[in-house]
Amino acid sequence: MDTLDTLRTRKKAATRQSLHEAALRLAMEHGLDGVTVEDIAGEVGVSRRTFSNYFANKEDAILYADRERTRLLMSLVEGRPADEEPWPALRAASRELYRNQATPDREWVAQLRLLRRHPSLLAQQAGDQIALERDLAAVLVARGHGVDEELARLMTATFLAAVRTGGVRWLEGSGERSLPDLIDRLLGRVDFH
Secondary structure, three states: OOHHHHHHHHHHHHHHHHHHHHHHHHHHHHOHHHOOHHHHHHHHOOOHHHHHHHOOOHHHHHOHHHHHHHHHHHHHHHOOOOOOOHHHHHHHHHHHHHHOOOOOOHHHHHHHHHHOOOHHHHHHHHHHHHHHHHHHHHHHHHHOOOOOHHHHHHHHHHHHHHHHHHHHHHHHOOOOOOHHHHHHHHHHOOOOO
16 A cells, blocks of 8 residues: 555545544534534535445444444454454453553443434444344354354353443442453353353
């Protein structure tokens, strides 16, 4: 890839991130129904057409960071040592994912959770979760270790439930435990042997 392609790729990534941040900020300020694609595009200083080059709709723009975390998680699991058992691989990938990301502000997360109760976002989130569970299960099956599709789906569903539970408990807690530590502790309470 030459310098021009690298610059173009970085510019596209920056525009996508700016659109995501604007969509999230505006939706949290005005409610999802109070924001249009045109509002988001205008906030970033691009056209509606440019917005459409990056996202299908405002819900897609809002959920962008979740999808990026999903892609990173998948790549971290795929990159774990081949001889590592599936559950420890999921747990280690989770530790790495949360260690490398800043812990979000509690108030911001609380507002985001309220926003995400919107039916159109809930529908997309549910679809994303089902796809993540399926794709992560396929990674576990491909890693071997005698894990069949059924066990892989059970593992990934349990893993995702533990991560969600950790997020909720952290949000409701007093802050004595970090989010990564809480999630790891919950994952450590499950044994797939």
